[in-house]
Amino acid sequence: MSTANDTVSMPGAWWSPQSHSGSLGLVFARTVSATLLIVFTTYFWTVIPYVPYKWPLALDLLKRQYEILFSERTFEGLTPYFNIAGTACIHLFGATGYFTTDPDNIEAILSTKFEDYTLGNGHPWKKSRELIRRQFVRVYQQSPQDFTQHVDELLSRISEETVDGVVDLKPLMFEYTLNTTTMLLFGEPHSSMNREERDAVRDNFDYAAFGCGIRVRLADAAFLYNPSKYMDEYGEEAAAEKYAFIVDLWKEMQDSNLVREQLLHVLVAGRDSTAALLSWTFFHLVRNPDVLAKLQKEISSVPTDAKITREEIKKLTYLRCCLNESNPTLIPHTPYEPPLHQKSYSPAYGWRSRQKSPVLLPKGAGIAFSLYHLHRSEEIYGPDSRKFRPERWESGELIKKARPGAGYVDFNGGPRLCLRKDFALMEASYAVIRVLQAYPKIHLTPGVKNEPVGAERQTYTIGLSPTEGVLVSLT
Numbered sequence: 001m002s003t004a005n006d007t008v009s010m011p012g013a014w015w016s017p018q019s020h021s022g023s024l025g026l027v028f029a030r031t032v033s034a035t036l037l038i039v040f041t042t043y044f045w046t047v048i049p050y051v052p053y054k055w056p057l058a059l060d061l062l063k064r065q066y067e068i069l070f071s072e073r074t075f076e077g078l079t080p081y082f083n084i085a086g087t088a089c090i091h092l093f094g095a096t097g098y099f100t101t102d103p104d105n106i107e108a109i110l111s112t113k114f115e116d117y118t119l120g121n122g123h124p125w126k127k128s129r130e131l132i133r134r135q136f137v138r139v140y141q142q143s144p145q146d147f148t149q150h151v152d153e154l155l156s157r158i159s160e161e162t163v164d165g166v167v168d169l170k171p172l173m174f175e176y177t178l179n180t181t182t183m184l185l186f187g188e189p190h191s192s193m194n195r196e197e198r199d200a201v202r203d204n205f206d207y208a209a210f211g212c213g214i215r216v217r218l219a220d221a222a223f224l225y226n227p228s229k230y231m232d233e234y235g236e237e238a239a240a241e242k243y244a245f246i247v248d249l250w251k252e253m254q255d256s257n258l259v260r261e262q263l264l265h266v267l268v269a270g271r272d273s274t275a276a277l278l279s280w281t282f283f284h285l286v287r288n289p290d291v292l293a294k295l296q297k298e299i300s301s302v303p304t305d306a307k308i309t310r311e312e313i314k315k316l317t318y319l320r321c322c323l324n325e326s327n328p329t330l331i332p333h334t335p336y337e338p339p340l341h342q343k344s345y346s347p348a349y350g351w352r353s354r355q356k357s358p359v360l361l362p363k364g365a366g367i368a369f370s371l372y373h374l375h376r377s378e379e380i381y382g383p384d385s386r387k388f389r390p391e392r393w394e395s396g397e398l399i400k401k402a403r404p405g406a407g408y409v410d411f412n413g414g415p416r417l418c419l420r421k422d423f424a425l426m427e428a429s430y431a432v433i434r435v436l437q438a439y440p441k442i443h444l445t446p447g448v449k450n451e452p453v454g455a456e457r458q459t460y461t462i463g464l465s466p467t468e469g470v471l472v473s474l475t
């Protein structure tokens, strides 16, 4: 198959003085083929807009990336890049990386052309997925009551932490999801560890998540950031004795780095994403009293004695709209996927430019997509895409238009579809219901900022969460 380089180098040979010939027929033939070639290259080789730079090797962009990375508006900082086009590229150190918010491209990466993209470790990832899938079989039988103990603890932690009627829900949501995830994955709650161990898990986890966040953003340059603490501090042997799941992974992979990586994936998916979802849900609810009131009205139909059934939760359609709206529509939990790598140079991988003509991607090109920006697309979500408005989901038209896994990606799509989707939805729904039932007067703490969506400071580790926490008044 010809590559773009072959194609592009051809005209030079044809029009070079050496190959000049006086024959009219030949000139005609050349003109025709040159025209065809131009048509061909314009069709297949759409020039992708790129992020403009000023310094050699685009070092100014690197500097800018660092500024954004350590700013508290990481994703907003990248908005100008993503506004360039649905698919654009960035030149750094002479290499080109591609990024997209085009639903077709995202669908290609996540499902339709999934096999064409390798995700980091490729095979190990598939294996661990199988393992995780086995562990998750149990999950499907779980009822809200399996969360009762955890939600009860959450409620008592909320009342413990409340000072003068005010509490920050964010750290408590991270505690709650860490508790439920460890219980789910390891079959025993993380609470069975002693306090010291528990704090160590939490602190190291936060540290690792922060490190990963940075590494994800550095992409191929991740080796630049590899602190030793991230590698070893609490040896894996100790953990392996304790947790069957880790032992399983170990048996399969025989590589401590891979095991560590897989555990991190699962823990991150489990803790950070649902905690972020819950944090943003309460963050937006208290800032939108009308939405909160409407949700409270819907929730008043379910029993308050913790005997809620799965079916009852499924009937709460407005709750689902609120979760859809605050989950990734406004702030997705995994907004920026680690760059994936293209197998070969080809126009057939589903990537399309804004004009919908196929785009050639070189083999091994770094590619990334931003769900944060996808979910703010006015084309899909309308001119008020940046407002918190759960009603947009009510008629069911939006999800049809957006298409799950393409224009709306809450739990990834295709083969990577989040294994925990059902678990996460139950876990989040049940917590929202019980907190709202326990604190019907919950509202935004007076004096706390209520800015337009996106203006708030955001902390990005692996998921995105509000930097200033989720301060609420309970009485």
Ligand SMILES: *[C@@H]1O[C@H](CO)[C@@H](O)[C@H](O)[C@H]1NC(C)=O
Pocket (backbone or CB within 6 Å): 150, 151, 153, 154, 157, 172, 173, 175, 176, 179, 189, 190, 191, 192
């Ligand atoms: C998490 O588990 C620990 C240990 O059981 C418990 O002390 C804590 O209250 C729980 N936190 C939440 C928010 O559920």
Ligand SMILES: *[C@@H]1O[C@H](CO)[C@@H](O)[C@H](O)[C@H]1NC(C)=O
Pocket (backbone or CB within 6 Å): 317, 320, 321, 324, 393, 394, 396, 399, 404, 410, 411
């Ligand atoms: C919420 O999003 C999911 C995709 O995860 C979709 O299947 C569902 O229909 C959406 N709910 C509403 C009410 O739009």
